[in-house]
């Protein structure tokens with residue numbers, strides 16, 4: 001038990017959240033590598049930052065403490081020994097094998113104040129920034145036209161995915177794609193060395209060194225007893241089993257994992273792109289997944305084993321039963337209209353961030369879905385989103401809640 005991390009629902013009053021303001025990493029996107037870096041277009045950074053600042057402002061106005069990844073990372077890496085350990089690991093995972101290049105990069109990064117070093121690693125290092133003093137490998141001599149020694153990490157503003165808080169612990173995730181794998185190193189060092197985290201002894205329900213991928217966009221905390229995890233393009237059944245075992249073993253109060261198997265495609269990359277919780281008994285859903293969705297239940301068996309069941313009931317019944325509710329309402333993105341739902345879901349119409357029961361932050365461009373939510377009695381706080389949405393993630397993806405007040409659910 002610690003007082004730093006507490007997430008026992010999707011909707012309890014949000015008190016503290018981790019964000020990352022998009023930085024120069026976004027300016028290192030070029031058309032040639034967009035797909036590999038998981039972008040469909042290049043956001044205009046200045047406007048993306050203004051939109052992101054508005055997001056942070058709405059959170060603060062609603063009594064949420066906003067902390068930034070860069071600040072936590074800078075503070076975790078302030079000690080020189082820790083900084084070197086981090087840089088060595090970053091070089092390994094960036095596949096910097098040439099000894100001279102590695103040394104040149106490390107010297108370059110160490111010459112900066114820690115916060116600039118963190119920014120630089122996030123934004124990537126271009127080849128012309130570094131001079132190699134002595135040739136120690138064939139690669140040092142051979143010049144290909146790939147522009148970077150260290151790739152940019154433009155997806156960092158989706159803080160939801162590298163890690164997720166569940167109860168009083170976190171999953172430190174193994175990302176599905178190479179493009180995002182190094183992102184979790186920041187969280188690893190924060191967890192291990194940041195004063196507040198270190199003192200709090202936060203349990204890890206999953207570790208990034210495990211071989212199976214899992215991403216936070218697939219992890220939804222439905223109640224203090226039930227977690228929903230998407231089995232998706234990004235999250236594997238093996239990782240879900242490991243998380244379930246750890247949650248059940250540690251006496252966290254969690255009793256059930258509902259596994260939502262969703263189609264494995266880019267438009268539905270994580271569960272939270274098609275399904276989120278907005279109130280005690282209300283959920284948003286992309287109508288296109290209702291047909292193909294399969295739900296499985298994982299519960300605790302004897303002697304640290306797991307029990308599995310395919311639940312073929314309608315989704316409403318499954319949720320009612322899991323949350324002990326008399327009724328639930330599934331609110332369709334775009335009102336269920338094929339074109340509107342498709343368009344708004346592409347811009348994260350279902351990707352709402354609840355900051356209290358019945359209060360959500362959404363993108364203002366999804367005006368049809370926003371109006372429907374409003375009519376259903378949900379308070380909708382919408383933020384500008386022309387540029388942020390180009391990264392294919394909405395308010396839920398752009399936030400890692402650290403602390404929510406407990407609710408009765």
Ligand SMILES: NC(=[NH2+])NCCC[C@H](N)C(=O)O
Pocket residue numbers: 037038039155158160161180216217218269270272273391392393394396397
């Ligand atoms: N939780 C989410 N839905 N995150 C969206 C992340 C988008 C990002 N471009 C990616 O492909 O990884």
